[in-house]
Amino acid sequence: MRTWSTPALTVLCLSGAGMIGGTAILLGALFLHNAPSNALSQEYRQQLDGLVYPEFEQNWKLFAPNPLQQNITVDARVQTIAEDGEVHTRDWTGLTARDAAAIRHNPAPSHVDQNMLRRAWDFYESSHPAEDGAVPGQRGKLAEEYLKRIALQRFGRTAGGERILQIQFRSAAKAVPPPAWSTEEPGESTPYKELPWWPVDEDDYRGLL
Incomplete structure (x- = not known):
C-alpha cells in the first residue's frame, strides 16, 4: 500500500479544496445570475456579469422554455x-x-x-x-x-x-x-x-x- 508523504498530502488536500471551492463559487454565481433579483445579486451584478458573459451565458428557465420556432x-x-x-x-x-x-x-x-x-x-x-x-x-x-x-x-x-x-x-x-x-x-x-x-x-x- 502506497504511503503519501505529508507535503504530498498537503498539496493534494489544498488542490482538492481549491477545485471544490472554485466549482462552488461558479455554481453559486450562475444561480444568482438566473435567480430573481435580490439584494445580493443587485449588489454584485457587475461581478456576476463579468464572470458569466459571454462563455457561461445562461438561457435556462425554471420551467421548460419555448421550443425553437x-x-x-x-x-x-x-x-x-x-x-x-x-x-x-x-x-x-x-x-x-x-x-x-x-x-x-x-x-x-x-x-x-x-x-x-x-x-x-x-x-x-x-x-x-x-x-x-x-x-x-x-x-x-x-x-x-x-x-x-x-x-x-x-x-x-x-x-x-x-x-x-x-x-x-x-x-x-x-x-x-x-x-x-x-x-x-x-x-x-x-x-x-x-x-x-x-x-x-x-x-x-x-x-x-
Whole structure:
C-alpha cells in the first residue's frame, strides 16, 4: 500500500479544496445570475456579469422554455488585401453549415460544434435589440467581439494567402415546418439579416490558436 508523504498530502488536500471551492463559487454565481433579483445579486451584478458573459451565458428557465420556432444559420465573409494593395471581397462561408456537417452522423458531437456559434449569435441579438443603428452598451460590444473572434478562429489570419482586413456576418431565419397533423401554414420566406463590416486587427486574434 502506497504511503503519501505529508507535503504530498498537503498539496493534494489544498488542490482538492481549491477545485471544490472554485466549482462552488461558479455554481453559486450562475444561480444568482438566473435567480430573481435580490439584494445580493443587485449588489454584485457587475461581478456576476463579468464572470458569466459571454462563455457561461445562461438561457435556462425554471420551467421548460419555448421550443425553437426558426432554424437560424450564420454566414461570414472577409475582405483581404493583396501585396499590391488591392482589396478582395471573398465569398460567403457557411459557418453554421460547417458545424452541422461536423455534427451529422457523429455519435458524440462536440459541444463547440453544437452550441458555440448558435449561442454567440443569440447573445449578439439579445444585446442588439434596436434596429435604428444605436450604439450598444458594453454588453453589446462584448457580444460583437465574441462573435468576431469565433469566426476569425475558423478563418485564421489569411484567406487565399492574403491578410484579412474586415469581416461581415449575415443570418437567415427559416421557420421550422409544422407537423403533418397541424393546420398551420409553413413559412415561405427566409428573411436575411446582414451586419455591417467590422475591421479586423491583431488584438482580435489575441489568445486564439
